[in-house]
Amino acid sequence: AQSVTQLGSHVSVSEGALVLLRCNYSSSVPPYLFWYVQYPNQGLQLLLKYTSAATLVKGINGFEAEFKKSETSFHLTKPSAHMSDAAEYFCAVSLSNFGNEKLTFGTGTRLTIIP
């Protein structure tokens, strides 16, 4: 079975500072990995996805994530935080053979931006 662990349920950064949200995965087969963002009172939106092509994946809103097999990690970063980045972020994993049908989400990290 696959799973993801998000380290830190709450992260606060100053506006303009680096954003780093951590995600480690566990999977018995090569995984597909995703980051989703949830703004208040809305559903989740896809930020970016890793599907065994380039290990550095660029997403929307200036976010990117790097797949590191040796560390079983898929951390999300953004060089300079913006107030509009305040939201909850979810890492998710899917077995490569099943795509969306077996998507398992982490528990989420709430990102707060300090003015």
Next chain:
Amino acid sequence: DAGVIQSPRHEVTEMGQEVTLRCKPISGHNSLFWYRQTMMRGLELLIYFNNNVPIDDSGMPEDRFSAKMPNASFSTLKIQPSEPRDSAVYFCASSPGTGNPRSYNSPLHFGNGTRLTVT
């Protein structure tokens, strides 16, 4: 494209009452998913459909929960009877995926959710 549409946005009901949540997926999407989100358990997949057929309902908590998809443009999640522990935000999501490996290219599109409060 109107996106995934869920109704109602908020539902407050008393325990023991029947609750029906509704979802209209994006036109042309073949897969539909029902998720439940709570502070304690995060996002849980309850059930998903492929081409209107339930594929995996192992996440449905108990027999009080049932889901149907009578056609490609409509699905319901019913709780009967409802209990206070059912209070959560229920999300519907759809994707063009059909269960083959190419479906990973198609992200889930979520609705805005239904916030259910059972008193």
